[in-house]
Amino acid sequence: MTKTIAVAGKGGTGKTSIAALTIDYLVRNKKGTVLAIDADPSTNLNLALGVPLTETIGDVREETATIASSGRPLGGMSKWDYLDLRINEALVEQPGFDLLAMGRPEGPGCYCAANNILRSSIDRLSNAYDWVVIDNEAGLEHLSRRTTRDVDILLVVSDPTLRGILAASRVAELVNELRTAVGAVYLIVNRVNGQTLPDTVLRTIEEHRLQLLGVLPFDPTVGEFDAEGKPIVQLPAEAPFRRSLEAILASLKLDGH
Ligand SMILES: Nc1ncnc2c1ncn2[C@@H]1O[C@H](COP(=O)(O)OP(=O)(O)O)[C@@H](O)[C@H]1O
Ligand SMILES: [Mg+2]
Known part of the structure; x- marks a missing residue:
């Protein structure tokens, strides 16, 4: 599964x-095959992973919409087969993981048929992997539109400020409004100076029943x-950010099967 x-x-x-x-952790620790999905229209997960990206699902959607409205045949293929083929072409294959970037969201003139086909095609593709890791844009509003798949682990990231935690709790609350079922919701507080969080922040986390x-x-x-454009996956093993994240991921006991 x-x-x-x-x-x-x-x-x-x-x-x-x-x-x-997280993707790098799963690959290095041989936890199984990984599909990385960049669901942020600014598409920068590929840079963080240090892999090239030539097209996005947004490009494929627009191309399909154009072809469909021009009435040109899709090389004798059904649009389903055609989209499957194009999604496979947009997939960036790397040792240990593959990457799919969603790109621009659908515009105001929703090409709903293409979106539905795209979604089911991506879901089918996802099922071939042990892990799917989705980098979302701010908020969660689009998660349901992007994929119908359930989320086992949702990591909500916040800065160590009161306002940040309040924003994170709103994201966590949104989960209940999604069509997507979510297994566990965890809070990760990032960019912390020193070992502990301010009392007000800790209290707010408790009050909102966030699981830190x-x-x-x-x-x-x-x-x-980031400033030098170096992929974050090349961060040295002893870098505090990497070490702390690996300890957090180890505590989740991620096992594919
Ligand atoms: N723990 C950290 N310490 C220092 N800088 C960080 C830390 N975490 C993230 N950053 C920097 O903050 C910026 C935003 O990080 P990013 O991962 O792109 O966030 P998001 O995807 O949520 O927008 C980047 O410049 C990144 O290098
Ligand atoms: Mg981002």
Whole structure:
């Protein structure tokens, strides 16, 4: 059975960095095959992973819409087969994992038929992997529209501020409104200076019944890598951010089967 891990939270909290290192953790520890899905229209998971990206599902959707409205035949294929083929072409294959970037969301003129086919095609593709790791855009509003698959583990990322935790709790509450079933929701507080969180922050976490999985330190190397355009997966083993995240992931006892 495929297990799905989704990373959510406000913009700039560290979702992409956490998603990329989670993928790297699963690959390095031979936990099984991994499909990485970049569900953020700004598509930067590939940069964090250090892999090239040539097209997105958004490109495929638009191309299909154009072809369909022009009435051109799809090379003798049904549109289902055609979209399956194009999704496979958009898939970036790497040793240990594959990456699919969703790209731009559907525009105001919803090409709903293509979206539905795309969704079921991506779901079918996902089922071929042991793990699916989804890097989401800020918020969760689009999770249901992107995929019908259930999420086993939702990691909500926050900065160590009161406002950040309140935003994270709203994301966690949104889960109940999704069509998607979510197994476990965990809070990760990122960019923490020192060992502990301020009392007000801890109290707010308790009040909102958020399950704190762990904290990740502020780590200047993370920012340096970003500034220099170096993939975060190349972060040294001893980097505090990497070490702390690996300890958190180890505590989840992620086993594919
Ligand atoms: N623990 C950390 N210490 C220092 N910088 C961090 C840390 N986590 C994230 N950053 C930096 O914050 C910025 C946003 O991180 P990113 O992972 O892209 O967040 P998101 O995907 O939520 O927008 C990046 O410049 C990243 O390098
Ligand atoms: Mg991001």
